[in-house]
Each structure stands twice: as C-alpha cells, then as structure tokens.
Amino acid sequence: MDGSTQVNLKTLALQKLRALVQNPDAQFHDGQYESISALVAERRRALVVQRTGWGKSAVYFIASLLLREQGYGPTLIVSPLLALMRDQVAAAERAGVRAAAINSANVLEWREILEKLQRDELDVLLVSPERLNNPSFREQQLPMLMQRLGLLVIDEAHCISDWGHDFRPDYRRIRDLIAQLPKGLPVLATTATANSRVVQDVAEQLGGGTEEVFTLRGTLARDSLRLGVLRLASPRMQLAWLLSHINDFKGSGIIYTLTVSAAEDIARLLKDAGHEVAAYTGRTDLEERERLEQALKNNEVKALIATSALGMGFDKPDLGFVLHIGAPSSPVAYYQQVGRAGRGSINADVLLLPGPDDSEIWEYFATSSMPDQVRATQVLEALTRANGAMSVPALESAVNLRRSPLELLLKVLAVDGAVERVAGGWMRTDMPWVYDADRYKRVAQSRIHEQNLMVSYENTRGCRMQFLTDALDDPKSAPCGRCDNCAGVWFDDHIPDDSKDSAQAALGRVGVPIEPRKLYPSGLDRLGHTLKGKIPVDEQVATGRALARLTDLGWGNRLRQVFADPTDNPIDKAMFDACVKVLAEWNWEERPVGVVAMPSNKRPQLITSLAQGLAEVGRLCYLGQLAYRAGGPQNGPGGNSAFRVAAVADAFELPPQLEELIANAPGPVLLVDDLVDSRWSMAMAGRALRIAGAPGVMPFTLGVAG
Incomplete structure (x- = not known):
C-alpha cells in the first residue's frame, strides 16, 4: 500500500474511532492503528495482548468497517461470554456497525439473524466457541459464512491455550477453523491476560506454522x-x-x-x-x-x-x-x-x-477439569458399540458419570476428533484416540x-x-x-x-432443604432394573433438612473438617445443638413419631449418636438402624443417577425388630444420615421404609454435598 493510500486509511480509521467512542478529539493508542493496518492493508494474522481498557474491541470493529467498505464480507467474532457479547453488540451499534450475536440467550432471534446474514445486512456476527460444534450451525451456516468471511476475530484468545488460566475445550476447535481459512484472510486474536508461554502458543496456532504473525504486546500495568x-x-x-x-x-x-x-x-x-x-x-x-x-x-x-x-x-x-x-x-x-x-x-x-x-477449592476445580482416562475409554467404547448416535442421557446409562463432567469430557474428545456431535447426540469417529498423559501432567x-x-x-x-x-x-x-x-x-x-x-x-444459620427424588433416571433397564418413570407417591420421601451445605461459609467449614477426618467419633455438642435448632425451625406438616438411622461402614458412631440424640431431645422413639443387604451399595458416592440408583436400589433391608416397629408406626419417621450427595441412597432407603409401612419418611443429614 503506497503512502497516500495509507494516509487515507488512517484518516478513515480515525473517523470511525471517534464515532465508536463518541469523542470528536479521540486519538489512537499506541499500536491500535498499526494493528488495524496489519489486518486491513496487509491482510495479516495478528495477536494483540493489551491491558483491559486499552481498546482491543476498537481494533476489530474499525477493521471490520474498513474491510466492509472495501467489499469484503462480514466479520465472525468468537466470544466467550454472554455479558461480553451484549456489550460488544451495543458498542458496535454506537459506531454504526451492524452487529448481532447467536447464543443460548436469544434462540428466538436466530432465524432473523441468519436471514440478515444471508441478505448481507450484518457487518459482524458474534458466536460462542460452543456454537462452532452445534451440528446445524457447523453444517449449514458456517460453510456459507466461511465463503464470504472478511475477518475472523478470536476474543479472549488465551482460552485457546492449554496454558491459559481460563482454558475452554471448545476454543481448541478454533485451531482447526483457522487451518481451513483461505490464504490472505485476516485473523485477529486478542487478550489481556497472556504470559510469554501463552503468547507463543496462540501465535503458533494463528500462523499454522507457515505464516508470520503480527504480535503487539503492550504494558499491562494498570495505573488506575x-x-x-x-x-x-x-x-x-x-x-x-x-x-x-x-x-x-x-x-x-x-x-x-x-x-x-x-x-x-x-x-x-x-x-x-x-x-x-x-x-x-x-x-x-x-x-x-x-x-x-x-x-x-x-x-x-x-x-x-x-x-x-x-x-x-x-x-x-x-x-x-x-x-x-x-x-x-x-x-x-x-x-x-x-x-x-x-x-x-x-x-x-x-x-x-x-x-x-x-x-x-483450587484443587477441586483443577482436578474436575481434567479428563479421566478410564471414563474417556468407557465413553468411546459405548459410542463404538452404539448403532448410530447416542444421546447424553443414553451415555449416562452406559457410563457412570454425571451430566456436567460427561459433557465436558465429550467436548474434549470432540476437539481431539475422537467423537462428533450430530443430530440426535454423539457418534464415534474413525480417528484413533490416545490419552495424552504427558500433556495433562504438564498442565x-x-x-x-x-x-x-x-x-x-x-x-x-x-x-x-x-x-x-x-x-x-x-x-x-x-x-x-x-x-x-x-x-x-x-x-x-x-x-x-x-x-x-x-x-x-x-454463619450460625442452619438448615438447608433436601428436595426429594420424584422421578427415576432413564436407562435403568440397561443396568438390570425395572424401575422407571415417576416414583409412586407412597414410596417417596418428603422434603428433608440438612444442617448445612459443605460449601457454606459457616457450618460447611466445620463439616468439611469432620468428613476429612478418617476417624469415626460421636457428634460433638455444638454440632448436635445446631442440628436440634434445625429441627426446631422445621415447619413440618406432621411431627415425626420415631427416628431411624442409616447404615454406614465409615461413620456408624457419628450417625447413630446423632439419631439417638435427636430421638432423646425430641422425645421420639429411637426405632433402630437400617441394615445393608449383601454388603450394601456396590460403588462409592458420586457418579450419575442411573448408576447410583442401580447401586442402592436393593441395598437396604429392615432388621425384623425395625420392620415390626415401622409396620405399626402411627406417623412419619425421621431418617438420619451424615451426608447426602446424589440423594438416591436416602430415596431408596426411604422407599424401603415406605414399602414396610411407614406413613412418611423425613430425611435429615448433617451435610449436603455441593
């Protein structure tokens, strides 16, 4: 580009900057115009690492307008959060940029937005990284958009990198998207939070090993x-x-x-x-x-x-x-x-x-975001056995993994190319998959x-x-x-x-509701159980109470200490008094007539002392303890609902004396345990009591996980 053209480009860019920030005297920050020029005049791939508030969005909005005026197609911005999208659309409109976003919050507007895109009435389209794996968008809208694309922007680009503090699996899909771009199509990646390792990783992904990336890195200190x-x-x-x-x-x-x-x-x-x-x-x-x-x-x-x-x-x-x-x-x-x-x-x-x-808390979140090799293998084997696509609920019944971690694992496997999201669920691809233990160890x-x-x-x-x-x-x-x-x-x-x-x-506040299970999970038939549909009302437990959630700031902290201690001890006075307070504030429709303790291989003293103490203070009859049948549950806490029900559905039995007392109970009973997680152990134990004749079962526990 010759000098006069460059001057003209800078004049046009400055006009658009002033419209964007609504300030007739605004000037570019150091590096802003150079980044715009690299995209518009040189059609390069660029990485901009600048502090928050520097004006990274101004670079891509102005570049989008300039490219549109030169006859190029719309800009696709991959943006990670709804709040970010809303602010970006509003900012774009102030500068005369016709922008729209496709995300989970505006489903009803998608058709109208896509029609505008087809009519070339949009300058900028914002999508989440997850949208790139939506079958409809990936197969119908994305190819059409890629043919006309004028600029690709990856906002918060540190998410691309394994080493970024906020790595998101779907962002890795952008690497494949970049590889498909025609030569000469400009790409901009922006972030405010990237160290040298992340900068190098993102730049390598942008360049694909063949193109030199324009990298602008400013000071990150925030004087304000x-x-x-x-x-x-x-x-x-x-x-x-x-x-x-x-x-x-x-x-x-x-x-x-x-x-x-x-x-x-x-x-x-x-x-x-x-x-x-x-x-x-x-x-x-x-x-x-x-x-x-x-x-x-x-x-x-x-x-x-x-x-x-x-x-x-x-x-x-x-x-x-x-x-x-x-x-x-x-x-x-x-x-x-x-x-x-x-x-x-x-x-x-x-x-x-x-x-x-x-x-x-750091340890919990760090470990929960890492894919587990055993679980990943189980998911791949289940998909391989399937005749066609499997839905996530169907996969849950085949793999003992809860919905959220299962969906995260599927995203990781999809980015690795081992599975593919299609209409109706997920399918195994032909691509071999090997657990990259070294990579996850390094991360x-x-x-x-x-x-x-x-x-x-x-x-x-x-x-x-x-x-x-x-x-x-x-x-x-x-x-x-x-x-x-x-x-x-x-x-x-x-x-x-x-x-x-x-x-x-x-912090001393006590009492957390325990909502009852009312519906069996799907897939139990695949695990050898006939239970399905709604749980009959006369087999359900009532809404229960717990002292606190384990994540609570008050009693949650004390409960975490108790459950971290490998020894089993009777409940201490302060915690017991807090439990009594929960019962005193429980506005139940019918007062319980007796107390039953859950069986436990790990904390029998804790649970029994709590149950007996509550019976004594409440002047209730202590009816005894449920027993495990054939060793009790077949696996530990956690896992998805289908596997939890299968593990505990037939795990409980009533000793003869307890069975007789329950059959003659004139009112509901309090069922006492130390901790609820999935709530299925309490639901199935309560079901056994209801079938034996208990008019009602009211769960009470010390803690609620999560």
Whole structure:
C-alpha cells in the first residue's frame, strides 16, 4: 500500500474511532492503528495482548468497517461470554456497525439473524466457541459464512491455550477453523491476560506454522488500580469486615467469591444489613444476569457478589472497586478479574481477602477439569458399540458419570476428533484416540505453579502490581507506587464488635432443604432394573433438612473438617445443638413419631449418636438402624443417577425388630444420615421404609454435598 493510500486509511480509521467512542478529539493508542493496518492493508494474522481498557474491541470493529467498505464480507467474532457479547453488540451499534450475536440467550432471534446474514445486512456476527460444534450451525451456516468471511476475530484468545488460566475445550476447535481459512484472510486474536508461554502458543496456532504473525504486546500495568491484601483469621472476620467497611469504597463494584454458596451467603448477609447487593453466579438465570449487569452499570446496587460467571468482557468503565473473598488460583486469573475496575476512571480500589480453604477449592476445580482416562475409554467404547448416535442421557446409562463432567469430557474428545456431535447426540469417529498423559501432567504441574504464585502474591513485600505484571511476563513491569506495599496500607482493618456478632449470627444459620427424588433416571433397564418413570407417591420421601451445605461459609467449614477426618467419633455438642435448632425451625406438616438411622461402614458412631440424640431431645422413639443387604451399595458416592440408583436400589433391608416397629408406626419417621450427595441412597432407603409401612419418611443429614 503506497503512502497516500495509507494516509487515507488512517484518516478513515480515525473517523470511525471517534464515532465508536463518541469523542470528536479521540486519538489512537499506541499500536491500535498499526494493528488495524496489519489486518486491513496487509491482510495479516495478528495477536494483540493489551491491558483491559486499552481498546482491543476498537481494533476489530474499525477493521471490520474498513474491510466492509472495501467489499469484503462480514466479520465472525468468537466470544466467550454472554455479558461480553451484549456489550460488544451495543458498542458496535454506537459506531454504526451492524452487529448481532447467536447464543443460548436469544434462540428466538436466530432465524432473523441468519436471514440478515444471508441478505448481507450484518457487518459482524458474534458466536460462542460452543456454537462452532452445534451440528446445524457447523453444517449449514458456517460453510456459507466461511465463503464470504472478511475477518475472523478470536476474543479472549488465551482460552485457546492449554496454558491459559481460563482454558475452554471448545476454543481448541478454533485451531482447526483457522487451518481451513483461505490464504490472505485476516485473523485477529486478542487478550489481556497472556504470559510469554501463552503468547507463543496462540501465535503458533494463528500462523499454522507457515505464516508470520503480527504480535503487539503492550504494558499491562494498570495505573488506575490501587492494590492491597488483607489477611483475616476466619470467614467470620471476613464477613464482619465486609459489614463494617463495604461503604468505605466509592461507587459500585464487584465482590468475587470462589463458590456459589459463598456468593449467596455473603449477599444474604449484606442485604439483611441493609446494603443494596445481589448474588450473581452460575445458578443465576440468563434474564436475571442481564438485569443485574444493567443494575450495576446504573449504580442501582452497591455491589454484585459474584463468582467467575461475571468475568471476561463485563464493561463498566467507572467500576469503583473489586474485592475478593478468597483468592483465584493464579495471578493471571486475578489480574483478569480485577481488570473490571478502573477502566475509565482515575482511581479504583482492589483488595484481596485470602480464605483459609482457598487451596482446597483450587484443587477441586483443577482436578474436575481434567479428563479421566478410564471414563474417556468407557465413553468411546459405548459410542463404538452404539448403532448410530447416542444421546447424553443414553451415555449416562452406559457410563457412570454425571451430566456436567460427561459433557465436558465429550467436548474434549470432540476437539481431539475422537467423537462428533450430530443430530440426535454423539457418534464415534474413525480417528484413533490416545490419552495424552504427558500433556495433562504438564498442565497439572502448570496449575500447581500458578497456585504457588498466587500464594507468593499474597505474601510479597514488593509492589503488587509489579508482581502481577511480572507473572504476565510484561517486559515493562515496574513498581506502581500506589499499592499497600508501595505507599502503605490504605484500607481500614478495624472490625467493630457488633459486626463480628452479626457475622457470627449469619454463619450460625442452619438448615438447608433436601428436595426429594420424584422421578427415576432413564436407562435403568440397561443396568438390570425395572424401575422407571415417576416414583409412586407412597414410596417417596418428603422434603428433608440438612444442617448445612459443605460449601457454606459457616457450618460447611466445620463439616468439611469432620468428613476429612478418617476417624469415626460421636457428634460433638455444638454440632448436635445446631442440628436440634434445625429441627426446631422445621415447619413440618406432621411431627415425626420415631427416628431411624442409616447404615454406614465409615461413620456408624457419628450417625447413630446423632439419631439417638435427636430421638432423646425430641422425645421420639429411637426405632433402630437400617441394615445393608449383601454388603450394601456396590460403588462409592458420586457418579450419575442411573448408576447410583442401580447401586442402592436393593441395598437396604429392615432388621425384623425395625420392620415390626415401622409396620405399626402411627406417623412419619425421621431418617438420619451424615451426608447426602446424589440423594438416591436416602430415596431408596426411604422407599424401603415406605414399602414396610411407614406413613412418611423425613430425611435429615448433617451435610449436603455441593
């Protein structure tokens, strides 16, 4: 491109930038125009690694418009989150970019969007990486789009890499998509969170080993953020500190937690104290998520108490603070989340309150995301035996794996080419598959290294921003002069006694409903059982109660300690008193007349002492303990519902004395156990009691898993 053409291109690009940001005096940041030129003038493949708020979306929106004006087709943006898509569509419209998104939240609009695409009335189409594996989209819309594509954009491109902190299996599919692109079609990958290893990995995937990739890497330090770490002794002290200091922070913000239960518990505590907050988690339905995001943008709430479900792409330029109750598992993930704050303001506060159970939570999520070789082999063998496609429910009945991990495993196998999603389910392909043990070992070691780095961040006496940018291999990393180590502690760590009392009361709350099973899972016939359909009403248990969820901030912490202890001991007084409180607050329709203990090979003392104690305090008859038939359940807890039912359906029997007492019971009985997971053991034990004549069965346990 000659000089005059280049000048003209820059003039046009600058006009579009000013329309996008709605500022007639706006100028490009260093590297923005160079990236646009690489895509539009040179039609290259580019990787842009720049801090949050630098303007990566401006690069691809402006490039899209310029390419469209040159007669090229629409841009396809692969974007990971709904919140990100909504913000990007809104930003595009401000700049005159005709944009639309296809995702799970707008199913009813898909046909209209695809018709616009066919009529060439869209400049930009945003899709999730999962959409690339949708059979209809992959076979019908994607080929048509690929023929006309003007630009491919991969947003949050660190997700492509095994070494990225937020790796997603479906993102690996993009590597194959890039390989199919015609030569000369520009590709842009963007991210704010990539160290040198991730940058090299993504660049290699972009270039396919044949093309030199234009790589722009800027400084990642965020001058607007003031970082700090506050160590407190317990969840009680963390909650008490929040109660007394949330209003110290200006504006509105995000308080991140590691688990759904923690987000819900903290939101409830703060709301009860009169603060305008709301929980935002993976359990929050799509419409409510959108409403809460808008409420935060409008400063209608002080904070959203959120899990990582509110992460990449949420854009509120004046977000005033980000707090963490519990630390993410790596400095890179932490940098990504705190990057929500201070994007368009001079000052924003970022404070981390590490939790005592952080490492346990990190370990759980790290191991759950790794494919298991035995399970993978079982899935492949089941698909090989099948005559045609198998649905996920059918696979569940063939492989003892729950829905969520099964679907994640299928994604991994699909990306590896071993299985294919088709209409009606999944099919085995002809491609051989070998478990890459070395690769997963390297990834696991990388995760451990990241966790150790996070602990080092918490304990460092050096500049905290410099620590984070060093973790991202920023060559321009330097002290910030603002964090608690550089400039001194900037937050108040005093906790009033009344806040401690309120936090203790909140953590002391007890009682979690245990919903009954009412429907047998499909596929039991394949496992040799005739049970199917609805569970007869006269064989069901009632809605039960548990002391707490294992993930709760209060009693959950104590229960995790009990279940981690290999020894079996009678229940301690404090926990027993809390159980009595649950029963006292249980608004049952009919009071139980007796108590039955579940059998246990692991904690018989714990369960029996609880059951007998509740009978004595409640002046109920202790009827005895159920027994295992032929050794009891055939496998351990967990697994999918079909296998759990098959394992426990015939596992329980009533000793003669208990059978006689149950047959003559004038009212419902309390069925006591230590822990419920799938709820099928309790359902089948209760069924045995109902069949023996119990008018009703009311489950009660110490803990609820999950």
